Amino acid sequence: MSLLEQTIASIACEIPGATRVFHKFKLDFCCGGQQPLKDAIAHRNLDAALVVAELEQVQQLPSEDTDWRTAEPAALIDFILERFHALHRIQLPELARLARRVEHVHSDKPGCPLGLADHLLYMQQEMESHMQKEEQILFPMLKAGHNNMVQGPIAMMRFEHEQHGEGLEELSRLTNDITPPEGACVTWRALYTGLTQLREDLMQHIHLENNILFANATLPQ
Structure with missing residues (x-):
């Protein structure tokens, strides 16, 4: 194909x-x-x-990336927790702080991302709730091999992933697709660099869960 x-x-x-x-x-x-x-x-x-x-x-390039499709669920879950859950808990509050500063100092300038700080705090709250549900309910069930009991929780997590995707779309709208205006200060540029990294990390996070961890758990036994 x-x-x-x-x-x-x-x-x-x-x-x-x-x-x-x-x-x-x-x-x-x-x-x-x-x-x-x-x-x-x-x-x-x-x-x-x-x-x-x-x-x-x-x-054609050689790769040292782990093929998570063949990994044990516990190994992938541990990677997600360490690489993404812990990281998002650092990224979002720091980006909200930077956004608040940019909005305060540059509110009168064209392209200022007004409302971005509040949106990032909203994303942080939604992400924290989502990650706690995974950490406390879904991930322990997957690690224990209770795949016959995870269909409902997985459906809910997939739905919330769609909401996270909508959050990224709103982030893009507020920031002209994360493009700083000409002459933006160092803080403004640092904020947008961090937002780009957040978007890439969150998309990779959701990909590993939706397309590998959850997909493998819902395969016919």
């Missing part, structure tokens, strides 16, 4: 480095990962040959 016929999620799982290409072309491989690549490309009016060429290029 050609790359264009495959879903974005399957490509993200199969090709190490594919997510970097998807970030570059702003293709959603986490919440929107179940659509074929050709449909996602058409929706964004991209050059299909260019996207495929870049994917084929990274496909």
